[in-house]
Amino acid sequence: MSGSAVLLQFLNGLAGASSLFLVAAGLSLIFGVSRIVNFAHGSLYMLGMYLAVSLSGTLGFWLSVPLAAALVAAAGLVIETTLLRRIYKAPELLQLLATFALVLIIRDAALWAWGPEDRLGPRAPGLAGAVAIAGRQFPQYDLLLICLGPAVFIALYLLLSRTRWGTRVRAASQDREMAAALGVNERRLFTAVFALGALLAGFGGASAIPREPASLQIDLAVMSDAFVVVVVGGLGSIPGAFLAALLIGEVKAFCIGLGYSELTLAIEFIVMAVVLVFRPWGLLGRPLAETRGPGTLQPPLPAPSFLLLGGLAVLLAIVPVFAGPYTIVLLTDILVFALFAASLHLLMGPGGMPSFGHAAYFGLGAYTAGLLLLRAHLPMELSLALAPLAAALGALVFGWFCVQLSGVYLAMLTLAFAQIAWSVAFQWDRLTGGSNGLIGVWPAPWLSSKQAYYYLTLVLCLGAVALLWRLIDSPFGYALRAGRDSPLRAAAIGIDVRAQQWAAFGIAGLFAGVAGALYAFSKGSISPETLSVPRSVDGLVMVLLGGVQTLSGPLWGAALFTWLEDSLSRGVEYWRAAIGAVILVLVIAFPRGIFK
Amino acid sequence: MSCKVLIYCLFIAVSSDAFGQGQSIKIGELNSYKVFPAFLEPYRKGWQLALEEINRSGGVLGRQVEVVSRDDGGTPGDAVRVAEELISREKADVLMGTFASNVGLAVANLANQRKILFLAAEPLTDKIVWENGNRYTFRLRPSTYMQVAMLVPEAARLNKKRWAIVVPNYEYGQSAAASFRKLLTRAQPGVEFVAEQAPPLGRIDAGAVVQALLEARPEAIFSALFAVDLQKFVREGSTRGLFKSAAVVNLLGGEPEYLDPLKDETPEGWWVTGYPWREINTPEHRKFRDAYQKRWNDYPRLGSVVGYCALYAVANGIRKAGSLEADKLIAALEGLQMETPFGGILWRPLDHQSTMGAYVGQLAKQGGQGVMINWHYADGAKHQPSDQEVRALRKE
Numbered sequence: 006m007s008g009s010a011v012l013l014q015f016l017n018g019l020a021g022a023s024s025l026f027l028v029a030a031g032l033s034l035i036f037g038v039s040r041i042v043n044f045a046h047g048s049l050y051m052l053g054m055y056l057a058v059s060l061s062g063t064l065g066f067w068l069s070v071p072l073a074a075a076l077v078a079a080a081g082l083v084i085e086t087t088l089l090r091r092i093y094k095a096p097e098l099l100q101l102l103a104t105f106a107l108v109l110i111i112r113d114a115a116l117w118a119w120g121p122e123d124r125l126g127p128r129a130p131g132l133a134g135a136v137a138i139a140g141r142q143f144p145q146y147d148l149l150l151i152c153l154g155p156a157v158f159i160a161l162y163l164l165l166s167r168t169r170w171g172t173r174v175r176a177a178s179q180d181r182e183m184a185a186a187l188g189v190n191e192r193r194l195f196t197a198v199f200a201l202g203a204l205l206a207g208f209g210g211a212s213a214i215p216r217e218p219a220s221l222q223i224d225l226a227v228m229s230d231a232f233v234v235v236v237v238g239g240l241g242s243i244p245g246a247f248l249a250a251l252l253i254g255e256v257k258a259f260c261i262g263l264g265y266s267e268l269t270l271a272i273e274f275i276v277m278a279v280v281l282v283f284r285p286w287g288l289l290g291r292p293l294a295e296t297r298g299p300g301t302l303q304p305p306l307p308a309p310s311f312l313l314l315g316g317l318a319v320l321l322a323i324v325p326v327f328a329g330p331y332t333i334v335l336l337t338d339i340l341v342f343a344l345f346a347a348s349l350h351l352l353m354g355p356g357g358m359p360s361f362g363h364a365a366y367f368g369l370g371a372y373t374a375g376l377l378l379l380r381a382h383l384p385m386e387l388s389l390a391l392a393p394l395a396a397a398l399g400a401l402v403f404g405w406f407c408v409q410l411s412g413v414y415l416a417m418l419t420l421a422f423a424q425i426a427w428s429v430a431f432q433w434d435r436l437t438g439g440s441n442g443l444i445g446v447w448p449a450p451w452l453s454s455k456q457a458y459y460y461l462t463l464v465l466c467l468g469a470v471a472l473l474w475r476l477i478d479s480p481f482g483y484a485l486r487a488g489r490d491s492p493l494r495a496a497a498i499g500i501d502v503r504a505q506q507w508a509a510f511g512i513a514g515l516f517a518g519v520a521g522a523l524y525a526f527s528k529g530s531i532s533p534e535t536l537s538v539p540r541s542v543d544g545l546v547m548v549l550l551g552g553v554q555t556l557s558g559p560l561w562g563a564a565l566f567t568w569l570e571d572s573l574s575r576g577v578e579y580w581r582a583a584i585g586a587v588i589l590v591l592v593i594a595f596p597r598g599i600f601k
Numbered sequence: 602m603s604c605k606v607l608i609y610c611l612f613i614a615v616s617s618d619a620f621g622q623g624q625s626i627k628i629g630e631l632n633s634y635k636v637f638p639a640f641l642e643p644y645r646k647g648w649q650l651a652l653e654e655i656n657r658s659g660g661v662l663g664r665q666v667e668v669v670s671r672d673d674g675g676t677p678g679d680a681v682r683v684a685e686e687l688i689s690r691e692k693a694d695v696l697m698g699t700f701a702s703n704v705g706l707a708v709a710n711l712a713n714q715r716k717i718l719f720l721a722a723e724p725l726t727d728k729i730v731w732e733n734g735n736r737y738t739f740r741l742r743p744s745t746y747m748q749v750a751m752l753v754p755e756a757a758r759l760n761k762k763r764w765a766i767v768v769p770n771y772e773y774g775q776s777a778a779a780s781f782r783k784l785l786t787r788a789q790p791g792v793e794f795v796a797e798q799a800p801p802l803g804r805i806d807a808g809a810v811v812q813a814l815l816e817a818r819p820e821a822i823f824s825a826l827f828a829v830d831l832q833k834f835v836r837e838g839s840t841r842g843l844f845k846s847a848a849v850v851n852l853l854g855g856e857p858e859y860l861d862p863l864k865d866e867t868p869e870g871w872w873v874t875g876y877p878w879r880e881i882n883t884p885e886h887r888k889f890r891d892a893y894q895k896r897w898n899d900y901p902r903l904g905s906v907v908g909y910c911a912l913y914a915v916a917n918g919i920r921k922a923g924s925l926e927a928d929k930l931i932a933a934l935e936g937l938q939m940e941t942p943f944g945g946i947l948w949r950p951l952d953h954q955s956t957m958g959a960y961v962g963q964l965a966k967q968g969g970q971g972v973m974i975n976w977h978y979a980d981g982a983k984h985q986p987s988d989q990e991v992r993a994l995r996k997e
Contacts, residue, residue, distance in 0.1 A: 010816045017809045113635075121638030125832050125862045135840050141815065142841045147808065218832045218862065221638070222803055261809040262816075266798045267770055269806065331690035338682055431771070440771035441703045441726065442677065444710045444733045455689075524678065529710050532703040534676045571682070574672045581635060 006262060009139035014262035015255065016138070020147040022254025023154030024216075027209030028227055029234035029246045030161060031202035037178035037241025038198045041089065041100045042413060045107035047228030049203050052111060053077045053210025054219035055119050058126040061214070066127050074208035081203020085196050088589065093195070095596035098359055102549040103592045105542065108228075109585030112221055117579065121221070126214030146215050153212065157205070158247050165243065174198060178241050229538065233273045236417040237280045239290020248288050252276065271428035278406075278421040285410045306355070306486075309474035309556055318467045325456050333459045339567045340466040341524045346547040346559035347470050348516035353545075354553045355477050356509045357489030358407070359416040362423025363544045365403065366514040368536025370396040370521025372430060375443040375531045380436070385449040389526065393518035399426070400514020401507070408506040420541070427536040442532025446525050462523050469516050474556060476512065485509055550588065552597055625667040626660070626925065628915055629693025631683050631708070632723075633700045636675035639828070640858050640904045641700060644723070645670070646897050647908025648697075651916075654892070661916050662923065668912070669693060677707035684708050688715055694925040695720065695915050702726035702772055709738040718918075718930045722911040723904075725773055727780075730952045731994040737927065739934055739953040741911050743981045745773055747954075748852055748874045749780040750984035751961050755872040756781075756823065756850045757788040763795045765819035765847070767810060769830060770799040777825040777852055785823075795819050800830065807833035811841050818846070825852040827859045835868055844868055855962060857902040860971040867964050867971030874959040876903040877973035881942075881960070889942035910941045910957065914948070947982065952991050956982035 006014070032046045053073050060069035084107065092100055132149055135142035165171035176184040177194055185191045210219075210227075217223070234253060238245030253273050260268045268275075286292055321340075325333055349363045373395035377388035403422040407415050430437045437443065452458050476482055487495040488502035495502050525531045534540060543566065551562025569587060573580040630648065634641045648668065656665050669691045673680035680699065687693040696712055696719040699705040705724030712719035713735035721729055721740040725748075730740050743751070766781065768774030778797065785792055796817035798810050805826065811834065814822065822843075826834050831854065838844050849868065853859060855875015860867065878890060878901050889909065893901045914934070919925060922933035935950035946957045962976025985991070 006816065010812070013812050014809060017806075017812055020808065021806060116635075116638060121642050122858075123639065123829050123832065123862050125836075125864070125866070128836075133840075135842070141812070144808070144837070144840045216807075216833070216836070218829050220803075220829050222829070226804055257806055258809045261798065261800070261806060262813050264796070264798075264813065266800055266810065266813075269804075270770060270801045329690060331686050334682060334685045334689065434772075434775065439775070441706050441728060441733075444706050447714060528678050528681045528707065529714055530677055530681070530707040532677045532707065534678065534703075539676075570674070570679075571686075574674060574683075575686075580672065 012139050013141050014258045018255035018258030019151045022250040023150045025234050026154045026250035028231040031205030032231045033235045033246045035202040039195050044104040047224040048108050048111035049077050049206035050210040050227045051224040053207030057211035057214050058124045058219045061127050066129050070211040073211040077207025078200045078204035082200045085199040106585040106588035109581040113579040113582035123218045123220040125218040129215045233277050237277050239287030242289045245289030271424050274421040274424035281418045309478050333455045337459050337462050337527050339564050340462045341520050342563040342567050343560045344466040344469050345520040346563040348513045349544045350548050350559040351513045355485050360419040361416040362419035362541050364536050364540035365423035365426045366396040366400050366517035367521035369399045370518030371525035371531045371535045374522035374525045375446040389522050392522035393515045396518020397511050397515035401511045404507050404510025408503050431533040444530045447529050448526045625665040627693045628668045629687030629696045630668050630670040630698045631673040632698040633675035634672045637700050643902035644904035644908035647905035648912040650896050651909045651912040655916050661919050677704050680704045681711050684711050712737040718927050722907050730954045734995050741955050743959050745777050746780050747984045751979035752850050753784040759848050761821035763793050763820045765796040765814050765822045767798040768825040769802040771802050774825050781823050805830040807837035811837045811843050821848040823850050827853045855973045863971050865969040867966045869965050871964045877976050886942045
């Protein structure tokens with residue numbers, strides 16, 4: 006690259022960093038104060054884009070941006086006061102479920118309001134052209150964006166460090182119970198912070214329309230970018246988010262400038278993994294203060310009821326006698342997801358380690374089964390038996406790094422590893438079949454009928470769940486729970502907390518791999534979606550719906566979620582929104598999971 | 602399945618007009634309506650129009666046609682479950698639909714396993730008829746390879762030496778790039794490829810990509826970008842002056858789904874494949890366009906044509922077979938000739954690909970809207986590799 010090419014790519018990186026920072030700052034603020042992992046942040050950004058594009062038709066671009074941002078802030082206000090406020094006291098991560106439901110609802114609402122076509126916004130009047138920099142043309146609007154990021158950063162910095170309100174926000178993010186005890190009105194503070202975060206998201210979206218069309222897919226993409234920036238920077242740290250946005254913006258621009266554009270598929274996750282391995286709390290973050298309250302108290306789990314499991318097995322075994330063939334197909338899916346959810350539950354519940362990337366092990370199992378069958382030409386039975394071992398191995402490798410961290414950082418590192426695994430499957434065309442995946446992964450002839458395969462799934466899944474439950478009820482399970490509830494005391498009585506957690510990763514990976522391999526043979530093909538973020542999120546939703554603090558909850562959560570998706574997508578036009586609405590109702594009615 | 606086939610055979614054996622009073626013919630349709638709504642809403646309207654026309658004229662084999670339509674959730678795993686539901690609960694006689702290549706391939710694979718005819722309407726991947734092709738799967742749209750082959754003569758005619766490539770980073774983009782390199786080098790020996798960019802689908806960092814292309818100083822660019830990526834690329838490229846110095850050839854760029862959002866920023870002079878619905882005035886297209894506009898009060902997109910033709914292909918196949926038995930349907934579809942809004946097409950017995958073509962032309966602006974000019978219809982039959990090559994790929 007010539008000197009001027011370097012300069013231009015540097016400026017491109019700065020412009021990208023600015024828009025990243027705008028979304029990430031709001032997310033970081035919200036997390037810092039209310040500890041809510043706001044999945045819907047990208048949806049608020051998308052809302053800002055759509056509103057700005059439609060308003061700019063009548064009001065012009067410059068007026069539409071602040072107005073759209075204000076409208077999104079108002080939407081944030083409504084969301085906080087009608088929904089989130091009701092569930093602050095619920096177990097951590099349940100808010101995540103609620104905001105996930107909002108993602109589904111907002112996307113379908115946008116489809117309903119603005120239609121399916123992408124909407125390219127206007128150029129910014131007055132800044133529509135380009136200026137010559139180092140003999141190249143550079144968009145004028147990008148220069149404005151480059152200034153906008155630092156300007157917002159300084160404004161936020163002043164707001165937080167120089168005003169009374171800012172002091173309260175900082176106090177609440179350090180120790181919210183103490184702040185409340187000192188007379189800070191928590192409710193009002195939370196509402197204001199959420200609205201401010203929404204304002205920033207809306208502003209980020211609205212100010213992006215000269216560079217990026219409003220489309221329905223933007224929400225999750227922006228959300229994951231913003232998450233990465235916030236975590237790399239350190240949760241709750243605005244300067245950290247600024248630094249991280251710069252880092253990621255520049256790394257991306259230079260990947261493209263140097264001709265490694267394929268790397269941009271997962272580069273931010275690679276950056277995140279590297280940063281978290283060396284700095285467990287992000288670039289400028291600090292260890293999180295413990296939150297106190299009913300959400301964090303983990304009552305002891307009841308002893309596993311093998312009677313229930315046995316009864317269930319008998320019941321499911323006689324289903325094929327009277328049910329139609331499709332019921333069997335659906336039940337096979339439900340069983341596979343139930344095992345997937347149960348394996349995730351081992352990490353999230355007794356392990357206290359939220360995993361946002363559990364699909365990695367599911368996918369590893371599925372891919373290994375497929376590869377052994379198609380590329381190594383092993384018999385199907387052997388492929389099915391060996392695949393979980395590969396998943397366990399993957400989980401042990403990833404888990405070794407993950408158990409060095411805790412809380413949301415740990416969750417984000419699992420997500421990073423899952424994304425890296427996904428991009429490898431997606432990119433390695435010759436081995437994994439790339440984006441199309443592996444085709445023709447069918448079971449052996451004696452298992453090829455739906456019934457036979459259903460019974461195989463039934464035996465393996467319920468058997469695996471029984472093993473998992475037994476493990477949770479064993480000394481290992483108790484040691485794991487001790488490490489979750491009080492790492493210090495557990496260490497003092499001689500428990501190697503990290504070793505227990507690491508083992509839990511391996512075991513959870515193993516069983517997720519069983520589920521993945523069963524899934525592969527039931528579908529006949531595998532593609533990278535088996536390792537993707539949505540698959541991981543589905544797992545989280547199943548566990549949270551059923552209840553993290555229960556044993557059988559994840560099974561019911563998996564059954565309910567799969568059945569809902571299946572039946573609603575058939576009859577309801579806006580079925581995603583319908584699923585979102587059902588989840589919201591359940592979250593508000595049963596904040597500890599349906600089966601608690 | 603075999604049980605059902607037996608019942609149908611009995612029907613035919615016992616009485617030839619058993620069909621007359623029989624229940625309707627069920628076509629199981631599945632597509633990612635909520636993931637790709639911009640293409641698939643018009644697609645749905647297309648097959649609905651065809652369905653109404655077919656049933657108004659008395660149905661097929663004296664029976665009404667019923668389409669059971671499902672959202673496939675946009676992932677192969679969910680799509681396979683939905684297809685299973687269509688086969689086993691709805692007792693669909695034929696499957697039709699899908700958009701993304703990975704979903705199309707997964708359903709094709711299932712169709713082969715369950716021995717049911719599957720008409721893949723949209724997926725572009727070459728593999729669905731070649732490497733992973735199977736007896737039960739037919740594909741309507743011109744494949745990635747075919748569309749690249751249609752554009753290569755125009756690219757060669759530009760007579761540019763230094764080419765850059767920009768494609769979305771997934772199978773469609775990769776195989777478009779590979780086919781383009783191969784076919785252009787053959788058509789124009791000595792051509793140089795000076796840069797290749799493969800941004801993630803839907804996530805192009807257009808400023809940086811355009812800058813990187815500029816640094817390579819190409820004389821021409823081959824792009825397979827579409828939808829959001831295309832819009833961002835066009836805006837950044839024109840602001841930064843990329844298109845002043847380089848001619849562009851863009852796969853799919855003239856399809857109304859992707860062209861219309863560009864409005865007055867439509868880049869002029871690009872060579873594209875697409876669908877100039879306003880200007881095609883053949884009697885068969887005019888008939889389709891009038892019927893579509895009358896029914897939906899909207900103009901047809903390419904998706905509309907695909908949906909319309911897909912359902913007609915299924916209906917014509919059943920009519921020719923005189924049966925719903927998969928083997929007879931396959932025999933009927935192989936070599937079936939039929940009329941479409943784009944003119945006559947043939948279903949190739951060799952690889953089950955239809956010879957539906959695409960329109961190749963240049964982009965221009967008219968009244969603040971993007972249109973195609975200097976266009977011609979590129980017949981799909983003429984843009985195929987040799988039969989030998991296809992046979993080698995199909996491994997059947």
